[in-house]
Amino acid sequence: GAVVSQHPSRVICKSGTSVKIECRSLDFQATTMFWYRQFPKQSLMLMATSNEGSKATYEQGVEKDKFLINHASLTLSTLTVTSAHPEDSSFYICSARDRTGASYNEQFFGPGTRLTVL
Amino acid sequence: AQSVSQHNHHVILSEAASLELGCNYSYGGTVNLFWYVQYPGQHLQLLLKYFSGDPLVKGIKGFEAEFIKSKFSFNLRKPSVQWSDTAEYFCAVNAGTYKYIFGTGTRLKVLA
Numbered sequence: 001g002a003v004v005s006q007h008p009s010r011v012i013c014k015s016g017t018s019v020k021i022e023c024r025s026l027d028f029q030a031t032t033m034f035w036y037r038q039f040p041k042q043s044l045m046l047m048a049t050s051n052e053g054s055k056a057t058y059e060q061g062v063e064k065d066k067f068l069i070n071h072a073s074l075t076l077s078t079l080t081v082t083s084a085h086p087e088d089s090s091f092y093i094c095s096a097r098d099r100t101g102a103s104y105n106e107q108f109f110g111p112g113t114r115l116t117v118l
Numbered sequence: 119a120q121s122v123s124q125h126n127h128h129v130i131l132s133e134a135a136s137l138e139l140g141c142n143y144s145y146g147g148t149v150n151l152f153w154y155v156q157y158p159g160q161h162l163q164l165l166l167k168y169f170s171g172d173p174l175v176k177g178i179k180g181f182e183a184e185f186i187k188s189k190f191s192f193n194l195r196k197p198s199v200q201w202s203d204t205a206e207y208f209c210a211v212n213a214g215t216y217k218y219i220f221g222t223g224t225r226l227k228v229l230a
Contacts, residue, residue, distance in 0.1 A: 032216065034217075042222070042223070043220045043221065044208070044218075046217060046218070049217065093161070093162065105150050105169070105212050106167065106212075107212075107216075107218055109161065109162045109164075111160075112161045112162075
């Protein structure tokens with residue numbers, strides 16, 4: 001149980017285009033999802049917290065207009081990188097929290113999406 | 119501000135050696151603690167977690183960790199490492215909110 005998927009696993013795009021990454025909780029309802037960014041050989045940095053049916057909460061320094069987050073259902077959150085630039089190239093990881101489960105404080109992580117902007 | 123420190127950034131061991139990776143956090147209240155492993159080119163996998171109860175937690179692949187509240191520590195141990203344990207290890211803390219704070223990671227290389 002508690003499986004989180006991400007799509008796509010890898011994406012290469014041209015500078016200036018927008019890229020959408022999907023995060024799905026497959027066997028539980030996730031009222032809260034999280035988006036992280038991981039640069040090569042570095043740790044995970046929380047970008048934003050996504051709550052179903054409401055606006056995402058962004059961490060300090062994260063541009064909300066550049067990283068659009070939508071959490072329209074209890075099993076799906078999307079991250080759209082708008083007008084992507086090479087410096088946006090990174091590994092994006094989502095996680096989901098199963099509020100109703102015994103591990104309600106635990107996050108379950110997706111496999112990540114590697115974005116390369118040319 | 120809450121923080122998580124992993125003091126060992128790079129560790130190199132020979133097979134069969136014992137492993138201990140340090141993790142310290144700064145938060146005075148109730149915490150949930152996690153260790154994750156990330157194999158090269160792969161995603162995060164949960165090794166073990168501590169929510170409450172026995173401070174000695176056993177996880178997968180022969181790993182264990184001990185929560186010492188007085189030292190604000192949650193060190194990861196394995197008595198005998200294998201070449202396949204080569205990976206990056208992250209400590210994470212959930213303190214007061216449902217957000218995770220990750221340590222900077224420890225890159226372990228095990229020599230065959």
